[in-house]
Amino acid sequence: MSAGGAPVLPPPNPAVSFPAPRVTLPVGPDILRTYSGAFVCLEILFGGLVWILVASSNVPLPLLQGWVMFVSVTAFVFSLLFLGVFLSGVVTQISANWNFLDFAYHFTVFVFYFGAFLLEAAATSLHDLRCNATVALEPLLNDNQYNINVAATIFAFVTTACYGCSLGLALRRWRP
Numbered sequence: 001m002s003a004g005g006a007p008v009l010p011p012p013n014p015a016v017s018f019p020a021p022r023v024t025l026p027v028g029p030d031i032l033r034t035y036s037g038a039f040v041c042l043e044i045l046f047g048g049l050v051w052i053l054v055a056s057s058n059v060p061l062p063l064l065q066g067w068v069m070f071v072s073v074t075a076f077v078f079s080l081l082f083l084g085v086f087l088s089g090v091v092t093q094i095s096a097n098w099n100f101l102d103f104a105y106h107f108t109v110f111v112f113y114f115g116a117f118l119l120e121a122a123a124t125s126l127h128d129l130r131c132n133a134t135v136a137l138e139p140l141l142n143d144n145q146y147n148i149n150v151a152a153t154i155f156a157f158v159t160t161a162c163y164g165c166s167l168g169l170a171l172r173r174w175r176p
Contacts (some may be wrong), residue, residue, distance in 0.1 A: 023091050023098035024173050031086045036102075039166040040083050046159040047076045047113075053152035054120070057145045064123040068156070071116040075109050075163075103170040110163040117156040124149040 031037040051072040059065045082105060085091055091098050127141040127149070141149060 022096075025086060025091075025098070025102070027086060027089045027092055029087065031083075036166060036169050037083070037086075039162050039169070040079055042162045043159060043166065044076060044079045044083070046155050046162060047072050047079065049155045050116075050120075050152055050159055051076055053148050053155060057141075057148040057152065060141055060145055061123045061126070064119045068116045068120045068123075068152075071112045072156075072159075075113060075159075078105070078109070099170070099174040103167070103174040106163055106167040106170045110160065110167045113156070113160045113163050117153070117160045120149065120153045120156045124153050 025031055025034060025036055032041070051069065054065055054068050054072065057065070059069065082102075124141075124146065127146040128139060
């Protein structure tokens, strides 16, 4: 009892005061049976192809394609981590609103990948631009680099579309 005669309540238990994690996606291998899980796998696959294709073109325009490489590698790694967190079941042990985190992640990556797609398309469109070499004018991209950049542009668009679909699904889960 306190000095005024009122009973003193014990402090709240901190384990009880934290809300439970909010996630509507299945955990473990069951996530691969959902549309969201399938789109994350496609994001990893196509994002890896963008990374490989841009790197194999020897990055003739480092100012433009350096950003594409950064976005594709970063999104590839974070998508692997995102899928790994759901496959391992860690989401049930971390108290967070995973529906919002899913939405925020896919929104951010969608915006960055859309910009990377536009930059890759711009770099590819410059293939006929003539550069001053010491002897003669040469095209900025040779035929092999041009073909590789066309494929990278197509896969960057497909990857952007996959992130857009994941964003739409995440929005539906976050705001039902």
